[in-house]
Amino acid sequence: MIRYALACDKGHAFESWFQNSAAYDKQVKAGLVVCPVCSSAKVEKAIMAPRVAGAKKRGNAPPLPELPPSPAPSPEAPAPVAMVSPQEREFRKKLKELRDHLTKNADYVGQKFPEEARKMHYGEIEHRSIYGEASPDQAKELHEEGIEFHPLPVLPDERN
Ligand SMILES: [Zn+2]
Numbered sequence: 001m002i003r004y005a006l007a008c009d010k011g012h013a014f015e016s017w018f019q020n021s022a023a024y025d026k027q028v029k030a031g032l033v034v035c036p037v038c039s040s041a042k043v044e045k046a047i048m049a050p051r052v053a054g055a056k057k058r059g060n061a062p063p064l065p066e067l068p069p070s071p072a073p074s075p076e077a078p079a080p081v082a083m084v085s086p087q088e089r090e091f092r093k094k095l096k097e098l099r100d101h102l103t104k105n106a107d108y109v110g111q112k113f114p115e116e117a118r119k120m121h122y123g124e125i126e127h128r129s130i131y132g133e134a135s136p137d138q139a140k141e142l143h144e145e146g147i148e149f150h151p152l153p154v155l156p157d158e159r160n
Contacts, residue, residue, distance in 0.1 A: 008035035009042035014084050037084055037092070102152060106131045113149075114138040121147040 004024060007013045012035045018024040024045075027033050031041040106129035109116045113132030119125045131152055134142065142149060 005046040006033065006035075006043045007046040008038060008040040010035070010038050010040060012037040012040075012084065013046055037088065099152060102129070102131055105129055108132060114142055117142055117147050117149055118145070121145065 001017050002020060002024070003015055003017050005013065005015050014036050016033060018027065024033075028043060033043050034041050035043060109130045109132040111133050113130065113134050116125070116130050116132070117134075120127050120130075134149075139149075139151075
């Protein structure tokens with residue numbers, strides 16, 4: 001087994017085990033290796049961990065589709081590896097909570113968001129919490145008009 005430190009096209013670092021480098025190539029080409037943070041299949045080797053575990057080659061060990069639990073690095077053998085930090089997971093959880101809270105307590109106005117936000121800003125309608133969509137241009141205009149709003153956090157696995 002070989003451990004590779006990997007990084008996705010968004011720069012998330014993680015690690016995964018492969019039977020050998022050929023298995024790695026095959027799994028990456030087949031899109032079977034995905035970033036645990038954003039599920040991107042565009043991953044490549046970051047820094048290769050030089051440690052090879054298990055001197056004896058096991059016959060038909062199946063390829064590992066999932067990340068094994070990462071053991072604590074042993075102090076006497078430091079190796080350049082990377083993994084998703086607990087902080088990042090925690091942050092992601094917080095984002096989801098924030099998003100859930102927002103969407104539960106605000107009215108969805110879809111693409112009328114810029115219009116509604118403007119009406120509220122200029123006192124034409126009563127203030128309330130809304131969320132919806134705004135193009136980058138619209139967002140810029142709203143911002144320039146001094147209208148306060150925030151991008152709704154989008155979680156990677158909720159896209160598409
Ligand atoms: Zn990623």
